Amino acid sequence: MRMMKAPKQISLEPEKIEELIDRLEKKSLNEDDYPLLIELIKGMVWLNLSLKEKKLSIKRLRAVFGIKTETASKLLDFLEKNDPKQSDAKSSDPDGNPTEKKKKKKGGSGHRPASDYTEARIIKIAHETLKKGDLCPDCKQGKLFNLSPGTVLQIVGAPHLQVEIYKPERLRCSLCGKTFTARLPQEIMNGTRGDRTAKAIVSLMKYRGGLPFYRQEQMQNILGNPITASELWKMTADLADQLLEIYAEMCHQAAQGKLLHNDDTTARILSIAKERKEKLGTESEEKRTGTFTTGIISILENSQAEIALFFTGRQHAGENMNDLLDLRNQNLPPPLQQCDGGHNIPKDHETDVSNCLAHARRKFYELADNHPKEVLKIIGWFAKIFANDKEGPPEEDARLKWHQEKSTPIMNQIKAYCKQLIETKQVEPNSSMGKAITYLTNQWEGLTLFLKKPGVPLTNNKDERLLKRAVLNRKNAYFYKTEKGANIGDILMSTIETCVLNKVNPWNYLLAIQEHQDKIQKNPKLYLPWNYQKHLKQEEPSHSQSCPPQPHGSSK
Template identity: 45%
Template sequence: MTHNKPLQIELTVQQVQALIDRGEQRSFAEQDYPIVLTIIRNYFALDHAHQEKSYAILRLLNRFFGRRTEKAREVLKRCSPEQDLPASLKTQGESSRESPKGHGRNGASAYEGAQKVCVPHSCYKAGDRCPLCPKGKLYPFGEPGVEVRIVGRAPLDATVYELEKLRCNLCGKVFTAPVPEEAGEDKYDETAGAMVTLLRYGSGLPFNRLEKLQDSLGLPLAASTQWEMAEKTADKIYPAYDELIRQAAQSNLFYHDDTLMKILANLKEIETEDERSRKGSFTTGVLAMRDERPMALFFTGPNHAGENLAKLLKQRASGLSPPIQMCDAASRNVSKEFETLLANCLAHARRNFVDLVPNFPEECRYVIEALAEIYHHDKMAKEQGLSSDQRLRFHQDRSGPVMERLNEWLQKQLDQRKVEPNSSMGKAIAYMLNHWEPLTLFLRVPGAPLDNNLCEQALKRAILHRKNSLFFRTEHGAYIGDLFMSLIHTCTLNRVNPFHYLTTLQRHTSELFKNPKRWLPWNYQQAATNPA
């Protein structure tokens, strides 16, 4: 049924009541039928418009406030609570509710950055006689007992050195005590620069908020000073960022996406430029996987994700096979400059159906359950430690038939007119069918991922910056942010302490500039202990 614009019918209240009376008596006149048909058409047109508007409002609310959950268990309970969940979803829920063993969220081994203090026994030592049975002797036993104590302090601490001054009563010469060696030469040392940038670009804490916090603790640090520290730190370590980009370009798998980001200086320039010029600025997040080693990159400017990926791939060595490119199906994510194996995000396709659960519960349930099987198979492959080739064969055997049945079901919905093509459900189905090949790349290419969730998680750093600071002032400021966010998030992905990493780079600036490939998060400690 096509939903055209509703036709207007001018009827008085008396005419409407008379029409209802004739309908109840089943005695419509000939002139009543066009009116009744028009009313029926208008009813369905308005109902369709209401559903579409409700769906649009729901998407808008989700965009502003986030979704409550996209987990299949919760979504399927909302759409049909009386039906049982698939076995795979039941087992997933049970395993996730198991209480972790231990005495808290973090055991003592998790405090890798803590100072460790060895405490000898105050009353006894190894070799002493046992105080309970005089015949026995005490000896070291197993691992030491562990107690953790946590103290609070300011993000940046300060030490005031009061240098004694002595003055000759005859010649007037003043002798000032020298500054201790441990004080260093600079007012703000390497750790200060590392902490400011880590708080700013790793945790999204704006400079002015840190300024107020430090001031309230009696350790003032102006926002302008913090920016100068960040800029000077970037000047010392930027070769590591350039090398990270170069090595990421050689990867065999790229996840990428972008999000809006304002640059004030660019907005002022746009006012004087041609109306057809691109007006927006974006932050592109790229997560590159090379030999199972993740590298996170951020690029902020007027370019879209596909353009930034093409620029990155220009640094790719010739002779390498085309990499896998994972993104959503937006045209701005793809560039024709370089050949890639395109994979589209199943989570994006699934999300279209999750949003429609209130209006199409049964149809959405079928799709969500089918995709839940695919994710269950992928989880099994990870738990079994399968290689890329083994994972491919596993998915072909287990997930291939599921996707074939899903494809047939989607085609049937449109071919048999079970779903209106122009409705939200029709568009969700068409999205999957139109992008079926890239959505199912994991069934044909070893190592192809199912979704782009890893990149979306990485982009949360840029989104956190946008929520707290709203914008970058200049492109130079955006570059500084990209540099630190890339290095910090790459450290996090590789389980490396970003504070220690940024501090070490500043202390070995000359070596870093000579050979930056030795100073990346996964090998910098070896370079620091064994300088070339």
């Protein structure tokens, strides 16, 4: 049986379930009972199949039988629904002090201001009959002067890949038979079938937009410009080749960072899966069965640039971090590392490890059903710490002092309360709640590093958001065929996401890299996403930097 979809959320109120069981035993079902029974049966089948496929997690269970998000307001609503006594918790903080309920802001129209459209083409419209310096047509005395123009936005669309067919004229001599053919433009003669604009947009759609090649192929077919998935892949492979020096330099620069976030997620590479299947049962069989995509964000000391890196293959995040730190200057102090621990720690390099507070908070959050009173207290204290971080000063030293004053007492309160729960035997050490407390105790040094060193973030959320790009590709494209394909994806995603982190337009950057290959080969360090514009400024601005290039042969 194929894997069925997760059922709709099921409300399991004890009274209703008991009443339903009673009616089943008496064989007196109501008409309203059948939809609930159908959902319960679907839920049991889904649960059984999920366990067989090893795809079941607490998060997925809560999405069906509980709540779907981790916000405190959702938790309170859920607990109040299942236990009316929890309604008082909405009007008080963890210490029992009354709080005011904040009103939700209404959403806007969804329109963005004209200043946000930084790459829009500006079209100036002159007045039909008047110009600056003319006499006023009304009073006939004053002279006209310019005001700031009004703004009207017009959104236009076009297929993201268009095809141009060149037909050079050919002439033949009627006497000697010699043929003369019109000369094609230089870029057409020397280039590939896909030009630099095609390579850039296909890469962005695939590795930023998550649109697999086969879906791009389908779209091109119905729009009358059929381009195969294999040709689309070849375009991205060509672009990745041109980015090799940039990617290598980004790895080198990232290794020198003062702060590194890292984590990983599962990946699937068919060639590795096939290789492991062939080795199954042999002496050379690999002990490790998984493949992973590691996401690393490095924040540099001086330039304050941020670098995003992806590594997909057999290694865990800690092993990829270890390889990256092999490139680190030995004179530099150990970097700060923000992660969740476990497989994320490098083996051969020392780092100042900071553990993610959001990860520790989640371990308690998942236990809200069984320990609502205790969890609400702990979640409330965590909320205060995150609020302190949001309100704190931007300077690192001032921020450290701020947290030491505001957040140290709260962290100590959390630890003392958890210790009290164990000592008073309100919580068993081997229970789920006891294990969450054990995790908090064991990771205490890493969880409180933000109270001891400047520049330490509270969470690894930045890297979690980065890994969503890899997850999006995994969900839509399912797998990489080969390790080479995975490497191409890593190079392009790393380049694009580094542009995004540094607020650089990735479209313009990918075009510039292809246009200035000769300069990049000589010194890639000068053409990284955050500094390439400065080094191209002295040259004549290329068409790619002012507005998207027009197709060959078209006119504005």
